[in-house]
Amino acid sequence: MQPEALLQKEFAIQGGDFVNAGESSCMIRNTLREIGVDSDIVRRMAIAAYEAEMNVVMYALHGTMQISVYRDEILLTIADKGPGIQDIEMAMQPGFSTATEEMREMGFGAGMGLPNIKKNADVFNITSRVGNGTKLEIRIFLDGKKTRK
Amino acid sequence: MKIREIVKAYDLHLLTGEKMQDREITGGYVSDLLSDVMAHCKKGAIWITLQAHPNIVAVAVLKEISGIIIVNGRKPEKDTITKAETESVAIMSTERSAFDVAGQLYGMGLRGTR
Numbered sequence: 699m700q701p702e703a704l705l706q707k708e709f710a711i712q713g714g715d716f717v718n719a720g721e722s723s724c725m726i727r728n729t730l731r732e733i734g735v736d737s738d739i740v741r742r743m744a745i746a747a748y749e750a751e752m753n754v755v756m757y758a759l760h761g762t763m764q765i766s767v768y769r770d771e772i773l774l775t776i777a778d779k780g781p782g783i784q785d786i787e788m789a790m791q792p793g794f795s796t797a798t799e800e801m802r803e804m805g806f807g808a809g810m811g812l813p814n815i816k817k818n819a820d821v822f823n824i825t826s827r828v829g830n831g832t833k834l835e836i837r838i839f840l841d842g843k844k845t846r847k
Numbered sequence: 848m849k850i851r852e853i854v855k856a857y858d859l860h861l862l863t864g865e866k867m868q869d870r871e872i873t874g875g876y877v878s879d880l881l882s883d884v885m886a887h888c889k890k891g892a893i894w895i896t897l898q899a900h901p902n903i904v905a906v907a908v909l910k911e912i913s914g915i916i917i918v919n920g921r922k923p924e925k926d927t928i929t930k931a932e933t934e935s936v937a938i939m940s941t942e943r944s945a946f947d948v949a950g951q952l953y954g955m956g957l958r959g960t961r
Contacts, residue, residue, distance in 0.1 A: 717926050720905025724934070727909055744909045745885050752881075752902075805898045810882035817886075 703766040703773075705733065711754040711761045713780065716804070719755040723747035726765050726774070733767065739838055742818040743772060746836045749811040750776040756801055757781060758831065771820075774836040782828040790816065790824075848872045848957060850914050850937050853893070857941065857951055859916065863928055864937025872913045874960030877949050881906055888912060889960035893952065895945050899923040904930040914938070918945045 707729060709722035727744040731737075747763065754761035758780025766773045783789045790812050797807020816822045821837040851868040854861050861868070873891035878884050879898055888894055890911040896903065899921045907915055914937035917923060923931075923938060931938045941948060953959075 717901050719902055720909070724905055724908050741890075741910075748885055748905065748909050749882065804900055804902070805879050805881040805896075808880040808882045810880070810886060814882055814886050 701768060703768055705729070705767040706764065708762055708764040711751055711758075711763055711776075711778070713755060713757070713759045713761070713778075715755060719752060720748060722763050723751050726763070729765065730767075730772070735767075735772070735840070739772070739840065743774060743836075743838055746815045746818045746838075747774055749814045750774070750834050750836070752806060753811055753832075754778045754780070756797060756806060761831075768840075770841050771837050771839045775834070776836075777831065777833040779831045782830055782832055783824075783826040784828055786824055786826060848955060850893075850939075853952065853955070854939060856955065857943075857948070859939040859941050862923060862938045862940055863931040864914065864935065867914070867935055867937040870913050870937065872957065875949060875952050875957045876960060877945050884912075885910065887961040892960050893957070895948050895952075897921050897945065899927060901926040901930050903927065904934055904936050907931075907936045908934050912936075916941060916948055918943060918948055 711722055726747050730740045758778035761778030764775045788794055792813045793809040795807040795809035801807045819836045820839045823835040826832040850870050872893045874889055875893045876888040877895040879896050884906055888910050891913050893914050894912045895916045897919050899917050903915055917940045920942040
């Protein structure tokens with residue numbers, strides 16, 4: 699069982715709100731910096747948070763992003779209500795995107811979001827139910843180890 | 848190299864970040880794909896792009912980018928300016944193309960970072 703978090707914060711994300719998109723990720727970054735988390739870990743978590751937040755903004759109706767800091771790891775959980783992902787394996791392929799032309803013109807939809815998250819996480823879990831929503835779990839270990847027994 | 852120096856040298860329009868002009872620039876990156884910037888642009892770099900919507904500010908904050916140069920005479924949206932002021936992000940604009948701006952900065956000694 700997971701021990702109690704030393705710090706936990708939750709943020710709401712509104713689908714389609716491109717103006718405020720990224721603010722939750724900025725707040726998560728600031729929070730981690732304030733409590734003195736290693737700057738490389740803050741940077742990795744900020745990238746993962748941003749990509750996950752933008753996915754909610756672009757594709758879902760709404761969602762929540764929760765950061766939990768434990769003694770030996772940081773867990774970021776993003777859960778949304780939305781269309782879900784039909785084929786997760788396909789969605790994980792670099793370059794694959796279902797973004798609209800309008801999103802692509804804004805510089806989104808490069809098909810790098812989920813691969814970027816995976817690259818920066820020590821553990822990455824994604825589950826989705828079509829017509830319901832998607833949930834991501836992103837863990838970064840604080841003890842500098844890539845894997846754990 | 849400081850933001851103040853490139854603004855002056857190339858007559859860039861400094862739209863936000865009057866107080867951030869002494870920020871040090873450690874390199875440069877050119878891209879219009881936000882995920883690419885998130886993945887590859889380094890802290891302290893100057894980011895050259897034609898994107899002008901508010902989300903570029905979040906990218907700059909998260910990546911600790913020194914400043915953004917918006918090219919091709921594109922004007923940032925009002926929300927972009929407001930956000931950049933709040934978040935202390937320096938935004939410059941120019942009529943010139945990304946190629947020209949990058950070339951000029953390279954000529955001044957800046958190098959690409961990724």
